[in-house]
Amino acid sequence: MRSVSQSLQQLPWLVVISAALLMVAGLAGIARGDELNPGRVLQTRQIVWILIALPAMAAAAWIPYRIWKPWSYPLFGATLLLLGVVYFFPAKNGAHRWIPLGVADLQPSELAKITYIMALSHYLMYRRNYRRLTGLIVPFLLTLVPVLLILREPDLGTSLLFFPVLYGMLFAAGAKARHLIAVSLLGVMVLPVLWTQMSAEQKSRITALFNQQDGGPTPRGDGYHLHQSKQVLALGGMWGSDVTGMPIDDPLAYHLPAAQTDFIFCMIGERWGLPGTIGVLLVYLLLFGRGLMIAAATQEPFGRLMAVGIVMLFAAQLTINTGMTVGLMPITGLTLPLVSYGGSSLLTMCIAVGLLLNVGLRPGYEITGEPFRFRDGE
Numbered sequence: 445m446r447s448v449s450q451s452l453q454q455l456p457w458l459v460v461i462s463a464a465l466l467m468v469a470g471l472a473g474i475a476r477g478d479e480l481n482p483g484r485v486l487q488t489r490q491i492v493w494i495l496i497a498l499p500a501m502a503a504a505a506w507i508p509y510r511i512w513k514p515w516s517y518p519l520f521g522a523t524l525l526l527l528g529v530v531y532f533f534p535a536k537n538g539a540h541r542w543i544p545l546g547v548a549d550l551q552p553s554e555l556a557k558i559t560y561i562m563a564l565s566h567y568l569m570y571r572r573n574y575r576r577l578t579g580l581i582v583p584f585l586l587t588l589v590p591v592l593l594i595l596r597e598p599d600l601g602t603s604l605l606f607f608p609v610l611y612g613m614l615f616a617a618g619a620k621a622r623h624l625i626a627v628s629l630l631g632v633m634v635l636p637v638l639w640t641q642m643s644a645e646q647k648s649r650i651t652a653l654f655n656q657q658d659g660g661p662t663p664r665g666d667g668y669h670l671h672q673s674k675q676v677l678a679l680g681g682m683w684g685s686d687v688t689g690m691p692i693d694d695p696l697a698y699h700l701p702a703a704q705t706d707f708i709f710c711m712i713g714e715r716w717g718l719p720g721t722i723g724v725l726l727v728y729l730l731l732f733g734r735g736l737m738i739a740a741a742t743q744e745p746f747g748r749l750m751a752v753g754i755v756m757l758f759a760a761q762l763t764i765n766t767g768m769t770v771g772l773m774p775i776t777g778l779t780l781p782l783v784s785y786g787g788s789s790l791l792t793m794c795i796a797v798g799l800l801l802n803v804g805l806r807p808g809y810e811i812t813g814e815p816f817r818f819r820d821g822e
Contacts, residue, residue: 463797469723474487674770684715
């Protein structure tokens with residue numbers, strides 16, 4: 445049993461520092477959103493959520509992850525059950541995403557991100573399960589079930605995350621190139637099925653992506669969010685309002701729905717300009733790079749795959765969120781990891797960071813030499 449001092453010495457501090465910087469940047473963006481939207485003060489609430497999420501991160505890092513490995517399938521199954529339970533509660537803002545718990549609401553789709561990665565890591569840790577084309581059917585089904593459940597809530601953003609995570613983990617596990625191509629083709633083939641499961645609002649957000657235009661009157665409907673997102677980001681200019689001030693006095697020009705959640709990246713860009721947005725992206729790159737180094741140094745297959753899955757989750761969510769703010773991706777209602785306001789999202793991402801730290805603390809856990817495990821007789 446390692447001592448606390450040994451654990452602190454071996455802790456991947458760059459991951460800790462990156463996560464801390466992102467949460468600080470989030471608080472700054474949320475504070476700017478509070479200034480532009482008087483009457484809705486969220487910064488104090490986010491600080492409370494951070495104080496709750498940090499112990500969860502520490503617990504996820506401290507409890508040996510091999511304890512959770514036998515529970516990966518049951519936990520994933522329980523999450524799928526919760527994704528069905530949400531439909532028995534009244535819709536909030538037209539969506540069945542939350543289970544009310546009195547003090548706060550539970551969003552099972554956030555938990556599904558973590559339990560999915562754990563279950564997929566458990567399946568792919570055995571080479572026989574991914575070196576054959578038929579063995580890829582199970583991970584594809586493991587992906588498709590939560591995607592369809594979450595898409596029906598409706599939550600387009602979260603549902604889009606699972607396929608990049610699947611592909612990245614299959615690649616890391618060593619799946620054959622022709623099998624990865626087959627999985628990609630399967631993904632393309634199910635797109636019509638996913639389209640039929642989308643709500644009218646989700647479909648309109650995708651079509652709005654191809655109908656956007658700069659200049660002219662402010663559009664209505666789904667085009668309004670995208671128009672305001674790009675406008676607020678542009679109003680920050682090169683150095684941001686903290687340095688150069690606000691170029692115009694019209695409050696409507698700065699109005700941005702979901703400014704502190706889905707569009708927090710715009711708040712950072714408006715406040716700190718180009719250096720602020722680039723700085724946030726660089727911090728994410730540091731987090732990704734250190735996470736992949738942890739995966740590469742880990743010989744235990746379950747931990748290695750889990751680390752890759754967590755990095756892919758962060759990368760996919762970052763790409764979709766920042767892409768939608770500048771009109772390169774459809775507006776999906778997806779938060780920016782560790783930055784956006786929201787208890788469920790922050791708690792889930794802190795747990796993910798904790799699991800990444802957990803793997804980093806135990807790079808030689810259980811076995812060494814052969815990075816992936818064989819079943820008996822293989």
